[in-house]
Amino acid sequence: MILQRILIFSGGLAGAAGVGLSAAAAHAGGANTGTAASFLLAHAPLLVAVGLLRWNAVLRIGALIVLAGLVLFAGDLLMRDFAGTRLFPMAAPSGGTLMIAGWLVVAIGGLTGNRTGREAS
Template identity: 70%
Template sequence: MNPIQTNGSPILVFAGGLVGAAGVALSAAAAHRGGAFTGTAASFLLMHAPVFLAVGLIGANRYLRVGSLVLLAGLLLFAGDLVARDFLGSKLFPMSAPIGGTLLIAGWLAVAASALMRRQS
């Protein structure tokens, strides 16, 4: 049985692959071009990529999957804002980094809470 087809989420596995690739690409960009914001964004992308892969492969429960999607939304806003600052010279939109950071915190709390929920698919 393939866990991605039974209990996992191919969307989260796909997101994990893209987030990991973006993290590597932005790490290279930060090293060659400079940009403290880009380096921070790369670090955040690389540290979250394994989370999406793991949850996407094992699935666990609905709460864990929802928490992972909240993490993904927060990561895209937070890292997107940092990259926009270095490459575009302006914020993604007002409050995008704080909103993204708040979603990251909420996502991690949802991941923690998922351990306390009964197993559901």
Template identity: 65%
Template sequence: MSIFILVGGLVGAAGVALSAYGAHAGGGNVTTAAQFLLFHAPLFVALGLAGNLNRVRTAGAGLLGIGLALFCGDLLMRHFAGTRLFAMAAPAGGMAMISGWLVIAVSGLSNKSR
């Protein structure tokens, strides 16, 4: 599914850009967001290249994407706007990422693909 390759590329590019910003302008929250983006970008590319996606694996990737958006979005809002995305956005994003990784792990128990 090429959408995952697209997402992986965009997430990776954002991670590199934010890493550069964090290195030159400072900002712990920006650097943390950049790291999380860079940690997850290869997963999206790998899922796109694997070609044997099933519903469980796709759901796990969706949870990871939502989690990244919430977690990184909240950290970046705090840095650039001085406010939260919304109350508990970062913890909710973190839980979604943990859940997404667990769903990806469980998806390895099935050999079925769509």
């Protein structure tokens, strides 16, 4: 239950940040900010959807991996635009790799079926 709330909260935050950063990129420029905003907006629905589903743990693990990757990737790009420095070396590529891996785990979760003991609606 707590994990579901964390995913929904994170998805809402990612969506809100994506909209705000899109506006910032449009008005103040910053290609990295625009890219981070796009990634936040693209991944927010996954986090909310998995948080709302009462389905298997594999989906939740995949969503958490995506979330970790999103934080690293977007965080690094935003640090470059707003602080003029990187989060740490290889943060963006590491985050991108985690996002890819997380989506693959989500795909596997879709094939593994219901593991909660309840039928998915």
